[in-house]
Amino acid sequence: MERFYIKTKMDKFLYGVKKGFPIVFGYIPMGIGYSAIAIKAGLNPFETVGMSIFVYAGAGQIMAVSMLAQGATIINIVLTSFVINFRYFIMNTVVFNKVTESNTKLNILSSHFVVDECFALFSLMEESSIWTYLGVSVIPYLSWVLGAAIGVFVLNLLPVIVTNSFNISLYALFVAILIPNLKKSKTITITVIITGILNFILQYFLSNWSLIVATIIGAIIGTYIVDDKDLNLEVEKELLNKKKRGEDIYE
């Protein structure tokens, strides 16, 4: 493969855009699927697109509007969103530990754009410039918002069978992200099965709260049974070690 020689900020940004582009094909249908559920839950078109702009959390948003449709309280939905979206904390910790050519202003500007897919892409990439990260991360953001906007306009024109079928797109993406990891690791598979069964049982006792409880208990059980090497912790460990070594030098 011919090696692309990266020089200017623009080159770095465009390199990121190129790397992040395949995410568009997942995020636009998923955005349309989200719109379908949001409109059913009673959001108007502005609220539907606004939520995608200001919250920007794929699974978290779908869950929030689904819970709303099921009549959950606001406090319950907000707390669940907090727990489900808290993973962005660790993702950004990894991203901003890796990022180069950045400063606090640029960090803050790009902090809103982290999602599972661009995190995975960037953390495994050789290039580490903030401009590349912005390229990788802004593409999913725009396609998620665009998907929601398309959904708002198109949903009324589409037959019910098609809009019903869009509801599966997010679950298809969840399954598609999960399966390759399960294929790699038996211990993660066991954790996932335990979590699934746990949530299935807990929902009868805790209804909407079961999602948070099962997620946390599942992850706690996982820390005891999952092999470190199955978790792709190497990249993060190395980055943290690098950071630590860097700090040692200055101490």
Add this chain to the structure above:
Amino acid sequence: MNNILILIILCAIVTFIPRLIPAIFVNKLDFGPKSTKFLNLLPYTALTALICPGVLTVDTQIWYVGLVGAIVAGTLSWKKVPLGAIVIITVIALIIFYTIIDILHII
């Protein structure tokens, strides 16, 4: 202000703050190996808790529609089909599935 607007604002705040903190304090955050592992496992368990049993409510009348979709997506993913293609093919598969159900219903 209506409830939905309040909900969106609160969700935006609780989602943005965890994203923002590492951007400002990146050099001051340090996790032990156990906490790092726990935080790394959250995406898997959260995805699982979202799928199971949520996928069965994709269609509120016919529960197995979601199951069919999940099986199609899972199989494609197992065969290493790209992410975007999995989503598109799964949606098309469900459109076909609904059409078949409709035809059987008419017969």
